[in-house]
Amino acid sequence: MLDIKNLKTIFKVGKETVTAVDDVSFSVEKGKVIGLVGESGSGKTVTAMSILNLLPDNAKIESGEILFNGEDLLKKSNKELQLIRGRDVGLIFQNPLAALNPVFTVGEQIQETILLHRGISKKEAKEEAISLLKKVNIPDPEVRYDNYPHEFSLGMCQRAMIAMTLSMKPKLLIADEPTASLDVTVQAQILELLGELTEEYGMSVLMISHDLGVIAQYCDEVMVMYLGSLVEKGSAVDIFKDPKHPYTQALLSSIPIPDPSKKHKPTILQGDIPSPLHIPSGCRFHPRCPQVKPECSKVSLSLKRVDNSEVACVIYK
Numbered sequence: 270m271l272d273i274k275n276l277k278t279i280f281k282v283g284k285e286t287v288t289a290v291d292d293v294s295f296s297v298e299k300g301k302v303i304g305l306v307g308e309s310g311s312g313k314t315v316t317a318m319s320i321l322n323l324l325p326d327n328a329k330i331e332s333g334e335i336l337f338n339g340e341d342l343l344k345k346s347n348k349e350l351q352l353i354r355g356r357d358v359g360l361i362f363q364n365p366l367a368a369l370n371p372v373f374t375v376g377e378q379i380q381e382t383i384l385l386h387r388g389i390s391k392k393e394a395k396e397e398a399i400s401l402l403k404k405v406n407i408p409d410p411e412v413r414y415d416n417y418p419h420e421f422s423l424g425m426c427q428r429a430m431i432a433m434t435l436s437m438k439p440k441l442l443i444a445d446e447p448t449a450s451l452d453v454t455v456q457a458q459i460l461e462l463l464g465e466l467t468e469e470y471g472m473s474v475l476m477i478s479h480d481l482g483v484i485a486q487y488c489d490e491v492m493v494m495y496l497g498s499l500v501e502k503g504s505a506v507d508i509f510k511d512p513k514h515p516y517t518q519a520l521l522s523s524i525p526i527p528d529p530s531k532k533h534k535p536t537i538l539q540g541d542i543p544s545p546l547h548i549p550s551g552c553r554f555h556p557r558c559p560q561v562k563p564e565c566s567k568v569s570l571s572l573k574r575v576d577n578s579e580v581a582c583v584i585y586k
């Protein structure tokens with residue numbers, strides 16, 4: 270469904286060029302939920318925004334291919350991409366309030382989206398909007414239809430955004446930190462809802478989060494990103510049972526374990542993620558890697574199959 274090959278996205282910042290995404294390749298197959306995880310600044314959002322060319326003006330896709338159902342999205346005009354965005358690919362972001370228009374009621378906005386994409390009457394579109402609000406578990410949907418976004422809680426706004434996105438019946442859903450602005454119980458509810466709806470609608474999903482716990486709950490496959498490149502890729506089961514890259518291991522060990530009888534010594538990563546202006550030589554993770562070897566600053570590796578996963582690390586050379 271979605272095939273990304275050797276994607277490289279750069280930013281011009283003053284005279285400098287920042288490579289935010291470097292040689293990233295992955296596929297999202299039909300009906301599959303793929304998670305992209307990594308620390309803040311690792312390039313997750315830039316990867317997602319590259320897909321539909323929603324990048325800021327100072328960004329450019331330098332090379333690579335983005336195939337959606339066999340069509341190269343990089344060869345499409347903005348108008349064509351807009352059509353794909355409305356019809357085939359749904360987007361959900363971290364801040365649902367920013368995505369909703371404050372001057373229209375939530376119901377009107379969902380109805381409008383339905384009218385834009387489907388040839389049905391206003392009355393039918395309203396009925397469908399109400400049934401979608403119900404589907405995303407908004408209580409009293411007939412009443413809530415007439416509420417403005419500021420009358421909704423943040424969690425309800427995100428439910429409304431999900432309803433709006435579902436109204437297009439997208440084939441692919443890109444969800445960038447969809448629960449990051451919500452408190453933990455609401456997060457769990459929204460993830461559960463997304464999980465149910467993904468299955469019901471048979472959607473493929475690219476789920477982005479810096480939280481491996483969120484990814485664990487929701488995804489079939491996991492990709493781990495560090496400083497613009499993928500360091501590990503595998504099934505969620507393999508990544509959680511047997512993380513191979515030291516960075517994945519560190520991310521995983523930072524998830525709290527609720528059972529106090531279990532010994533748990535998190536690996537604390539030293540320092541922050543380096544600036545993409547100063548990408549370390551060799552393996553980008555080597556200055557912070559607890560298992561660093563002398564050759565790590567010299568050789569840079571691409572993903573190689575190790576058991577059932579793919580890993581970029583000299584340990585497995």
Ligand SMILES: Nc1ncnc2c1ncn2[C@@H]1O[C@H](COP(=O)(O)OP(=O)(O)OP(=O)(O)O)[C@@H](O)[C@H]1O
Nearest residue numbers: 280287289308309310311312313314315325479545
């Ligand atoms: N508008 C911009 N101008 C210049 N550089 C940018 C811009 N947006 C992103 N970048 C660069 O791209 C890198 C990756 O940013 P990105 O937003 O994709 O990170 P992320 O993984 O989504 O982080 P977070 O978890 O905080 O959302 C940043 O570290 C920054 O160097």
Ligand SMILES: [Mg+2]
Nearest residue numbers: 313314315445
């Ligand atoms: Mg982001």
